[in-house]
Amino acid sequence: xxxxxxxxxxxxxxxxxxxxxxxxxxxxxxxxxxxxxxxxxxxxxxxxxxxxxxxxxxxxxxxxxxxxxxxxxxxxxxxxxxxxxxxxxxxxxxxxxxxxxxxxxxxxxxxxxxxxxxxxxxxxxxxxxxxxxxxxxxxxxxxxxxxxxxxxxxxxxxxxxxxxxxxxxxxxxxxxxxxxxxxxxxxxxxxxxxxxxxxxxxxxxxxxxxxxxxxxxxxxxxxxxxxxxxxxxxxxxxxxxxxxxxxxxxxxxxxxxxxxxxxx
Amino acid sequence: xxxxxxxxxxxxxxxxxxxxxxxxxxxxxxxxxxxxxxxxxxxxxxxxxxxxxxxxxxxxxxxxxxxxxxxxxxxxxxxxxxxxxxxxxxxxxxxxxxxxxxxxxxxxxxxxxxxxxxxxxxxxxxxxxxxxxxxxxxxxxxxxxxxxxxxxxxxxxxxxxxxxxxxxxxxxxxxxxxxxxxxxxxxxxxxxxxxxxxxxxxxxxxxxxxxxxxxxxxxxxxxxxxxxxxxxxxxxxxxxxxxxxxxxxxxxxxxxxxxxxxxx
DNA sequence: TGAATCTATTTATGATGATAAAATGAATAA
DNA sequence: TTATTCATTTTATCATCATAAATAGATTCA
Numbered sequence: 001x002x003x004x005x006x007x008x009x010x011x012x013x014x015x016x017x018x019x020x021x022x023x024x025x026x027x028x029x030x031x032x033x034x035x036x037x038x039x040x041x042x043x044x045x046x047x048x049x050x051x052x053x054x055x056x057x058x059x060x061x062x063x064x065x066x067x068x069x070x071x072x073x074x075x076x077x078x079x080x081x082x083x084x085x086x087x088x089x090x091x092x093x094x095x096x097x098x099x100x101x102x103x104x105x106x107x108x109x110x111x112x113x114x115x116x117x118x119x120x121x122x123x124x125x126x127x128x129x130x131x132x133x134x135x136x137x138x139x140x141x142x143x144x145x146x147x148x149x150x151x152x153x154x155x156x157x158x159x160x161x162x163x164x165x166x167x168x169x170x171x172x173x174x175x176x177x178x179x180x181x182x183x184x185x186x187x188x189x190x191x192x193x194x195x196x197x198x199x200x201x202x203x204x205x206x207x208x209x210x211x212x213x214x215x216x217x218x219x220x221x222x223x224x225x226x227x228x229x230x231x232x233x234x235x236x237x238x239x240x241x242x243x244x245x246x247x248x249x250x251x252x253x254x255x256x257x258x259x260x261x262x263x264x
Numbered sequence: 265x266x267x268x269x270x271x272x273x274x275x276x277x278x279x280x281x282x283x284x285x286x287x288x289x290x291x292x293x294x295x296x297x298x299x300x301x302x303x304x305x306x307x308x309x310x311x312x313x314x315x316x317x318x319x320x321x322x323x324x325x326x327x328x329x330x331x332x333x334x335x336x337x338x339x340x341x342x343x344x345x346x347x348x349x350x351x352x353x354x355x356x357x358x359x360x361x362x363x364x365x366x367x368x369x370x371x372x373x374x375x376x377x378x379x380x381x382x383x384x385x386x387x388x389x390x391x392x393x394x395x396x397x398x399x400x401x402x403x404x405x406x407x408x409x410x411x412x413x414x415x416x417x418x419x420x421x422x423x424x425x426x427x428x429x430x431x432x433x434x435x436x437x438x439x440x441x442x443x444x445x446x447x448x449x450x451x452x453x454x455x456x457x458x459x460x461x462x463x464x465x466x467x468x469x470x471x472x473x474x475x476x477x478x479x480x481x482x483x484x485x486x487x488x489x490x491x492x493x494x495x496x497x498x499x500x501x502x503x504x505x506x507x508x509x510x511x512x513x514x515x516x517x518x519x520x521x522x523x524x525x526x527x528x
Numbered sequence: 529t530g531a532a533t534c535t536a537t538t539t540a541t542g543a544t545g546a547t548a549a550a551a552t553g554a555a556t557a558a
Numbered sequence: 559t560t561a562t563t564c565a566t567t568t569t570a571t572c573a574t575c576a577t578a579a580a581t582a583g584a585t586t587c588a
Contacts, residue, residue, distance in 0.1 A: 018550085020570070022330070034367055047540070057572040059323065062541085063330050066286070070334040073364055078540040079580030089365045097361055100337055101353040101445075103298055111440040114390075118382045126378075176375040178453055181365075182446050189442055282579085284541075310568070321543040326570090342569040343551025 022063035025054050029068060033086055044074060044084040091177075095184050102192045112189050113241040117234065120167070123183050124217060124233035127173040128226040135173050139218060142166040146211050159207045160194050166214055206243055213239065286327035289318050293332060297350055308338060308348040355441075359448050366456045376453050377505040379446075381498065384431070387447050388481060388497035391437040392490040399437045403482060406430040410475050423471045424458050430478055470507055477503065 029044065038044075045053065050061045065084050068074040072093040074084045131139075145162040164187050171187075174180040213236035220229035293308065302308075309317065314325045329348055332338040336357040338348045395403075409426040428451050435451075438444040477500035484493035 022570085030364075040368065046538095059326075059573090060571060062323075063327065063570095065540095066327050066330050067334045070331045071361055071364055076540065077580075078538080078578080080538045080582065082539050082580070084540095088368045091365070094362055094365055097335055098358055100294075100335055101355070101358055104304065104352045105441050107440075107442045111442050114386065114440055115383065115443050115446060118386060119379065122378065122382060176371075176378055177369050178371045178375050178450065179379050182379060182449060185446060185449075186442065286541085312568095323542060323544090327541095340569065341551075342549070342567085344553075344567045346551065346568050348569095 020063075021056055022060045022067065025050075025056065025060060025064035026067040028054070029064060030071075030073060033073065038086045040086050040088040042086045044086065046083045091181055091184060094181070095188050098185060099188055099192065102189060106196075107189050107193070109193055109241075109245045112186060112193065113237065113245055116186050116190075117237045117241065119179065119183055119186065120237050121230045121234040123167075123170055123174055123179060124220075125226045125230040126176055126179060127170050128221060128224055128229050130173045130175050131221055132173070135169060136218075136221075138169045139166060139214075139221075142169060143211060143214050143218075146207055146214070156207075157194060159210075161191070163207075163210050163214075164190055164194075206240075209239060209243075210236070284327075285320055286324050286331065289314075289320065289324060289328035290331040292318070293328060294335075294337060297337065302350045304350050304352040306350045308350065310347040355445055355448060358445070359452050362449060363452055363456065366453060370460075371453050371457070373457055373505075373509045376450060376457065377501065377509055380450050380454075381501045381505065383443065383447055383450065384501050385494045385498040387431075387434055387438055387443060388484075389490045389494040390440055390443060391434050392485060392488055392493050394437045394439050395485055396437070399433060400482075400485075402433045403430060403478075403485075406433060407475060407478050407482075410471055410478070420471075421458060423474075425455070427471075427474050427478075428454055428458075470504075473503060473507075474500070 029050075032038075033044075044050075047058060047061055047065075050065075051058055054061065065074060065076060068084075069076060072087060072089040075087040076082075076084050142162050142165045145165075146159050167183070167187055171180045171183050174183070213232060216232045217229060217236070220226075220232055293314075296302075297308075308314075311322060311325055311329075314329075315322055318325065329338060329340060332348075333340060336351060336353040339351040340346075340348050406426050406429045409429075410423050431447070431451055435444045435447050438447070477496060480496045481493060481500070484490075484496055
């Protein structure tokens with residue numbers, strides 16, 4: 001058969017290793033979305049049209065659309081007016097895909113806190129002035145969850161998750177999407193650590209301490225004091241690190257920035 | 265027909281919105297990989313067996329495998345001994361998926377540098393003692409690329425990419441995978457910024473300055489001085505920020521940490 | 529009129545069978 | 559020995575049909 005093969009039509013592709021047709025089609029559609037500047041909810045051609053456009057079968061098109069769907073770029077719906085539509089790539093999807101990564105690349109508490117101490121204070125500072133009433137409500141509720149069974153042993157994991165939830169809510173209010181994304185990643189890494197940890201010794205006092213820090217953070221947020229929010233968060237993270245990270249793993253040379261300096 | 269539907273068998277799924285079979289199968293396989301502790305290169309059952317196991321058709325299984333392939337969890341090969349194999353989720357794949365995100369969520373230079381000034385100095389410090397001869401060679405070459413046409417106007421984008429390449433090489437030597445991942449993200453964001461920027465005014469002197477900083481970094485790396493590497497990198501990032509970020513966007517309250525403090 | 533329900537249509541989704549292409553290893557020819 | 563060819567295994571792609579889901583519009587009931 002003498003059908004033109006997409007893989008050989010594009011010179012840039014031909015040089016590289018043989019790719020699957022479905023992947024080539026997926027990339028072409030992906031490029032088209034960006035180059036045409038399509039926005040979320042814009043419609044893509046329907047399956048029969050795509051089959052016509054790319055000269056390949058339905059299953060190939062479907063695999064390509066599946067690929068784009070997993071990437072979070074498109075969403076497929078049935079029914080009249082349905083088909084493939086452009087979707088906004090959500091931060092949640094990226095984080096979800098990331099979680100696979102941690103299964104093969106385990107990260108230690110020490111490694112997590114090496115970054116956490118740097119970015120969480122920045123997060124705390126940056127959300128000041130951006131927290132809505134809804135945010136405050138959610139934050140209060142996260143604190144309430146932590147306070148509920150302060151002594152219960154079985155609730156340890158529950159408390160730790162509520163602790164991370166508190167920080168995730170801050171991310172929601174963060175005006176810098178990249179900072180938010182990075183913080184989400186670190187939180188996701190912590191969640192994995194909680195899941196597989198045998199480090200459940202530090203229960204009661206740790207939770208109380210965290211709640212206290214969170215309340216002090218709330219106070220700083222309410223008063224609109226970014227500098228104080230930064231300081232309190234730094235203390236919070238360092239305090240947690242001192243408990244969570246085994247002393248042996250705590251790098252002596254790891255620096256802590258206590259006070260910010262200004263650009264000249 | 266009275267076939268058991270995977271979507272209704274799992275109580276946790278039944279409650280939520282209707283999912284596609286292929287997604288349900290993909291999740292089951294994914295969970296199996298993790299729960300069985302499968303390692304990269306371990307084989308998954310072949311398509312006919314999977315069809316048997318899940319009681320669904322070939323196309324459903326193939327979509328599920330496609331999904332896992334896009335996620336980077338498995339790799340499919342043809343031929344004897346082929347089939348689906350577990351693959352390590354690579355940092356490159358995650359970054360690739362992330363790049364979609366930036367098309368809908370644009371990030372400004374100011375936002376990038378808010379994070380960059382925090383983590384790049386940490387990166388520079390952490391790679392000290394972990395750079396191999398190969399790393400040094402690659403770093404030298406990246407510098408050479410930047411030096412090649414210091415005045416050429418058309419090379420501006422080329423130089424900027426070489427500048428980012430230099431930092432990516434450091435990431436390769438970073439012993440903290442999470443820090444590496446975060447730095448890759450920031451670099452990816454910068455690459456996007458370069459791609460769509462109309463900010464090409466600052467060309468010649470900027471490149472020279474960067475090369476100078478890179479050479480000073482190399483010196484610190486060679487002498488094994490982590491503290492100096494940190495300081496030089498901070499100066500490098502701040503210098504770049506002062507040029508790249510419009511003064512109006514430069515938040516007055518953004519802090520700069522010039523000297524590290526120690527844990528008590 | 530207004531809301532709820534039915535029905536038809538559109539579209540993706542799932543199933544089946546056949547063919548093509550890639551990878552492996554064995555057999556063969558130089 | 560070395561390279562080549564060939565058969566085999568397994569996915570990749572194709573083609574077609576049947577099913578399920580979602581919407582729009584008509585219809586019915588209050």
